Amino acid sequence: MKWSRDISVVGCHAEGEVGRVITGGVLPPPGETLFEQKTHLQNQGDDLRRFLIKEPRGGAFVHCNLVVPPRSPETQAGFIIMEPTDYPPMSGSNSICVATVLLETGMIAMQEPVTHLKLDTPGGVIAVEAECADGKCRSVRTTNVPSFVVKLDASCKVPGVGEITLDIAYGGAFFAIVDARAVGLDLTRENARRLVETGEAIKEAARQQHPVVHPENPGIRDITFVQFTEPVREGADGYKEGRNTVVISPGKLDRSPCGTGTSARLAVLSARDEIKPGETYVSRSILDTRFICRIEAVSTLDDGTVAIVPSLKGRAWITGLHHYGLDPEDPFPEGYTLTDTWYRAL
Numbered sequence: 001m002k003w004s005r006d007i008s009v010v011g012c013h014a015e016g017e018v019g020r021v022i023t024g025g026v027l028p029p030p031g032e033t034l035f036e037q038k039t040h041l042q043n044q045g046d047d048l049r050r051f052l053i054k055e056p057r058g059g060a061f062v063h064c065n066l067v068v069p070p071r072s073p074e075t076q077a078g079f080i081i082m083e084p085t086d087y088p089p090m091s092g093s094n095s096i097c098v099a100t101v102l103l104e105t106g107m108i109a110m111q112e113p114v115t116h117l118k119l120d121t122p123g124g125v126i127a128v129e130a131e132c133a134d135g136k137c138r139s140v141r142t143t144n145v146p147s148f149v150v151k152l153d154a155s156c157k158v159p160g161v162g163e164i165t166l167d168i169a170y171g172g173a174f175f176a177i178v179d180a181r182a183v184g185l186d187l188t189r190e191n192a193r194r195l196v197e198t199g200e201a202i203k204e205a206a207r208q209q210h211p212v213v214h215p216e217n218p219g220i221r222d223i224t225f226v227q228f229t230e231p232v233r234e235g236a237d238g239y240k241e242g243r244n245t246v247v248i249s250p251g252k253l254d255r256s257p258c259g260t261g262t263s264a265r266l267a268v269l270s271a272r273d274e275i276k277p278g279e280t281y282v283s284r285s286i287l288d289t290r291f292i293c294r295i296e297a298v299s300t301l302d303d304g305t306v307a308i309v310p311s312l313k314g315r316a317w318i319t320g321l322h323h324y325g326l327d328p329e330d331p332f333p334e335g336y337t338l339t340d341t342w343y344r345a346l
């Protein structure tokens, strides 16, 4: 066997959402910050993402996280999130996968019963609290970056859908949040393809009609995801509970409750005075997996925007240890896609 590339990857999923973790074979990209490193990868090193996420080594369901040395003070490691078409600044399910892999593979020493970490991401520093026992992470609580509302009840004209109302908020990426009833779709597995098609149409229209930029980082801009929601109700355990599903381009649903999407939704609920700091909120996915969430604090951005600091707790499971190699004669060194599983050509 003669490979020109040999990349070590730990397979993992958090509450059903795949979050593979690159643990070897890739040097850190240049850059003084994780955001600069992410930008370098995006602009000059995207072959890594294509090699691992496109077929035949990946698929439209794959997310990959590159572990890099920390850049911010007091952090123990950093990670850069690579998705089927994007490099989001932060990701809840991926943060739970990365923390679980770092601790269960011993890259960072596990402390039982609780390990506290600070991890560096392109969207900022996040705090992680992992409940550990017998060498395993039983749960991971991530305290996310400040999340805030951009617009409530914005109008959006969507070809093939009509005029709808949506909220726009940031939770580590920008989300257009739509009540699923407005498009006549229930959040069921059977509706997955229709939710994706409708969500992608809404995303394109919302990006054009509602351009957004992060007040503290002009490099973080544009709506990345559409989140469909069901109304908040009281769950069986007495906590407020809301189901959602997030559409991830080019064409899949987040199988987890989506930590950044839930963070954006909590910012909207807080702005509408429908949830208080410290109150438990259960976010459920289309698979009915759960993140247990809270608003940990209320803060203000540099421009005076009111923000919340949300946390989400869930669990990840390691599914395999992989070496992805490139045979110099492989005809697909940067992979390929077909619209049968990728929904649209890339």
Ligand SMILES: O=C([O-])C1=[NH+]CCC1
Pocket (backbone or CB within 6 Å): 017, 063, 090, 091, 092, 093, 094, 248, 254, 256, 257, 258, 259, 260, 261
């Ligand atoms: O949990 C999260 O924030 C996400 N999961 C996949 C895309 C973003």
